[in-house]
Amino acid sequence: MPTIEKEQWKALGFVAPLLLFVVLLVLVPVLGTLADSFFRDVTYLPKKFIGLGNFEQLLRDRGFWRATRFTCLFVVVSVPLEVLLGILIALILNERLPLRGAIRACVLIPWAIPAAVSGRIFELVYNYSFGAANYLFRVLHLTEGPINWLGSEAGAFFALVVADTWKTTPFAAIILLAGLSSISEDLYAQAKIDRASLIQRFWRVTLPLLKPVVVVTLLFRTIDALRVFDLIFVLTGGGPGGATTSLSLFGYDYFSAGDFGYGSAASVVIFLLAFGLSITYVKLARFEREVV
Amino acid sequence: MNNCSLKVLMPKKIPLIFPIVALLALSCCGPKKNAVVFSVGGAPHSLALWEQLIRDFEKESGIPVEVLRQPTDTDQRRQGLIVPLNAGKSNPDVFLMDVAWLGLFVASDWLEPLGSNVDQEPFFSRVLQMVDMHEGTLMALPVYMDAGLLYYRKDLLESFGLSGPPKTWNELLAYARTVQRKMRKTNPDFYGFVWQGAQYEGLICNFLEFAGSEGGFTNQENKILLDSTENRRALAFMHDLIWTHEVSPPSTYTEMKEEETRTFFQAGNVLFERNWPYAWALHQSPDSKVRGKIGVAPLPAPPDGESVSTLGGWHIGISKFSDIKPQALKLVQFVTSCETQKRLLLNLGLNPGRKDLYADPEVLDKVPHLAQLRDVFQNARPRPILPYYTQISEIAQPFINGVLAGKYEPKDALAAAQQEIAALLKRYVTE
Numbered sequence: 001m002p003t004i005e006k007e008q009w010k011a012l013g014f015v016a017p018l019l020l021f022v023v024l025l026v027l028v029p030v031l032g033t034l035a036d037s038f039f040r041d042v043t044y045l046p047k048k049f050i051g052l053g054n055f056e057q058l059l060r061d062r063g064f065w066r067a068t069r070f071t072c073l074f075v076v077v078s079v080p081l082e083v084l085l086g087i088l089i090a091l092i093l094n095e096r097l098p099l100r101g102a103i104r105a106c107v108l109i110p111w112a113i114p115a116a117v118s119g120r121i122f123e124l125v126y127n128y129s130f131g132a133a134n135y136l137f138r139v140l141h142l143t144e145g146p147i148n149w150l151g152s153e154a155g156a157f158f159a160l161v162v163a164d165t166w167k168t169t170p171f172a173a174i175i176l177l178a179g180l181s182s183i184s185e186d187l188y189a190q191a192k193i194d195r196a197s198l199i200q201r202f203w204r205v206t207l208p209l210l211k212p213v214v215v216v217t218l219l220f221r222t223i224d225a226l227r228v229f230d231l232i233f234v235l236t237g238g239g240p241g242g243a244t245t246s247l248s249l250f251g252y253d254y255f256s257a258g259d260f261g262y263g264s265a266a267s268v269v270i271f272l273l274a275f276g277l278s279i280t281y282v283k284l285a286r287f288e289r290e291v292v
Numbered sequence: 293m294n295n296c297s298l299k300v301l302m303p304k305k306i307p308l309i310f311p312i313v314a315l316l317a318l319s320c321c322g323p324k325k326n327a328v329v330f331s332v333g334g335a336p337h338s339l340a341l342w343e344q345l346i347r348d349f350e351k352e353s354g355i356p357v358e359v360l361r362q363p364t365d366t367d368q369r370r371q372g373l374i375v376p377l378n379a380g381k382s383n384p385d386v387f388l389m390d391v392a393w394l395g396l397f398v399a400s401d402w403l404e405p406l407g408s409n410v411d412q413e414p415f416f417s418r419v420l421q422m423v424d425m426h427e428g429t430l431m432a433l434p435v436y437m438d439a440g441l442l443y444y445r446k447d448l449l450e451s452f453g454l455s456g457p458p459k460t461w462n463e464l465l466a467y468a469r470t471v472q473r474k475m476r477k478t479n480p481d482f483y484g485f486v487w488q489g490a491q492y493e494g495l496i497c498n499f500l501e502f503a504g505s506e507g508g509f510t511n512q513e514n515k516i517l518l519d520s521t522e523n524r525r526a527l528a529f530m531h532d533l534i535w536t537h538e539v540s541p542p543s544t545y546t547e548m549k550e551e552e553t554r555t556f557f558q559a560g561n562v563l564f565e566r567n568w569p570y571a572w573a574l575h576q577s578p579d580s581k582v583r584g585k586i587g588v589a590p591l592p593a594p595p596d597g598e599s600v601s602t603l604g605g606w607h608i609g610i611s612k613f614s615d616i617k618p619q620a621l622k623l624v625q626f627v628t629s630c631e632t633q634k635r636l637l638l639n640l641g642l643n644p645g646r647k648d649l650y651a652d653p654e655v656l657d658k659v660p661h662l663a664q665l666r667d668v669f670q671n672a673r674p675r676p677i678l679p680y681y682t683q684i685s686e687i688a689q690p691f692i693n694g695v696l697a698g699k700y701e702p703k704d705a706l707a708a709a710q711q712e713i714a715a716l717l718k719r720y721v722t723e
Binding site: 040042043044045057060061062063123127128129148150151152153156236237238239240241242243245253254255256257258259260262 | 367368370371374377378396399400401402481490491492541542543545546547556679680682683686687689690691693694695696697699700708712715719720
């Protein structure tokens with residue numbers, strides 16, 4: 001029976017403020033949302049406990065399924081793209097380049113810009129009549145007339161993927177870069193002595209050692225992409241024809257219209273999806289064994 | 293060594309924490325005691341005027357008022373009010389509401405009746421009846437009015453020998469095609485007609501005008517009939533404006549909201565524009581390319597139908613949870629007074645909720661087109677006054693927008709929307 005020693009109390013004291021914040025700012029809202037999702041909480045009707053009623057309704061709601069399908073597709077396309085590009089950028093930044101510090105800082109700029117602001121920036125890129133993309137195409141004589149980038153379902157989808165990739169690849173790159181710099185130089189020296197080619201060194205040394213970091217990056221990005229909101233809110237508003245309504249936007253629309261119970265239920269679904277995926281990642285990566 | 297460095301570190305951290313704590317403490321400070329908290333939103337220049345008006349009210353009445361600034365975006369303003377009201381908070385005491393929310397606010401029992409002492413005579417009686425009265429009780433008052441209007445380029449119509457603004461949709465289409473074809477020779481970016489088609493509330497307002505003039509979208513006894521022949525015809529016409537007649541740009545259904553259509557028109561690239569009254573003052577501003585070249589008219593109608601404008605605008609009400617209702621009522625009366633309404637009109641171009649100002653010589657001298665607006669406002673059609681109107685609109689928006697994008701056929705979209713609305717109503721209208 002281990003007793004808590006004085007030293008451990010001290011440690012607990014240091015952790016306590018953080019723990020308090022996590023409980024107040026994360027746990028309480030999550031539990032509150034969960035509780036609310038079991039109620040018919042509409043401003044103009046008496047609040048009533050309806051068990052899983054909201055969730056039953058969600059399953060029958062075609063708008064919900066459209067949003068789920070879009071969100072999953074968005075995650076499946078954008079996250080691998082961001083992580084792959086992130087690895088590429090991290091590999092470049094890990095080399096001894098001149099002005100490495102400045103380049104690293106520059107790469108981080110898109111990540112430092114709030115998503116709503118980068119949404120506005122891309123609004124100017126995709127704008128039909130005066131957008132940068134149509135200007136470029138016209139100057140290069142690539143198309144006859146202007147293209148309505150956000151006008152088709154596929155167009156709007158890829159426009160969002162491009163904007164999201166631009167914004168979050170730096171985040172992936174920086175985490176992966178940290179992973180890369182922790183790989184010992186000796187291993188590469190050893191590999192060179194064994195006459196491993198550049199590609200072999202990447203596949204046999206870099207990638208296996210980077211794997212835990214790749215998984216962490218995938219995990220962060222997946223959870224973030226599942227909750228995608230600000231970019232879509234600003235850029236397409238969920239259109240055209242509801243084609244780019246993400247789950248968060250779907251829930252928000254109900255929440256902002258005064259149907260708190262239904263909006264909460266949608267949020268709980270996002271939480272469960274994110275939670276389930278996190279556990280899957282951790283299990284697949286078998287962290288415990290490899291990290292140590 | 294270890295302990296020592298910790299002790300050295302700790303005091304250094306305190307100054308860092310201090311401003312955060314101070315900020316938190318400050319943010320907890322409520323408004324002044326006994327002050328009426330007035331929630332109003334908008335662009336910076338309009339908020340500046342509101343602040344000025346409120347300072348004058350304070351001087352005049354001796355009642356302290358705290359202005360709670362809200363953003364410009366209508367949905368965000370609604371959410372900013374719903375949260376405190378749903379929690380039964382005593383602040384804000386007085387707030388502005390979009391005409392489309394009144395159903396929700398009244399049904400949620402958030403509004404204090406304004407009482408029988410309020411003189412209803414100066415206001416548009418039809419608007420009061422349809423929007424502000426609930427079971428014979430006055431719940432709110434109009435502060436400013438909006439309705440869809442047709443802006444047109446007088447100079448272009450004249451130079452192509454067309455007489456006056458179009459009376460029917462077919463005329464509008466014919467004018468738009470003729471002028472667009474001729475203008476394209478020198479200006480490849482020229483379009484005949486712009487309106488609001490992006491996926492948002494404004495699209496519904498536009499749809500109601502197209503559909504309403506076709507005789508569709510009647511909201512009788514709060515039964516919403518979306519899937520009707522008239523509505524299909526109206527929706528097909530909206531689609532054809534973009535795809536068949538090509539008089540409206542393809543960006544109509546992706547980016548066209550009020551400001552996008554306004555800037556498009558103001559750049560001199562359009563013959564006709566559907567917009568709210570606010571665009572007039574901006575079109576006539578010194579840096580506008582269409583200054584002095586434009587006219588404004590009621591929206592067109594079908595040959596045998598009537599012109600329909602969607603009623604917009606903002607109304608003022610008092611929170612049921614307010615702890616200083618008598619003072620709050622004084623503020624409401626001040627905001628809806630002749631003097632204040634005149635200042636809002638002359639400084640911000642907000643069209644008064646009072647009809648007397650539409651005949652005021654001083655006002656008509658400065659805003660001559662106001663006389664014309666009076667009839668449009670008098671007959672403007674409100675969106676359904678229902679507590680769940682917002683949800684209905686949220687369901688309809690992607691379907692209507694999807695038709696404009698060429699994703700659905702009008703009849704499929706309207707049928708699907710109708711079905712989803714029926715499913716939604718089951719949630720809200722049980723018991």
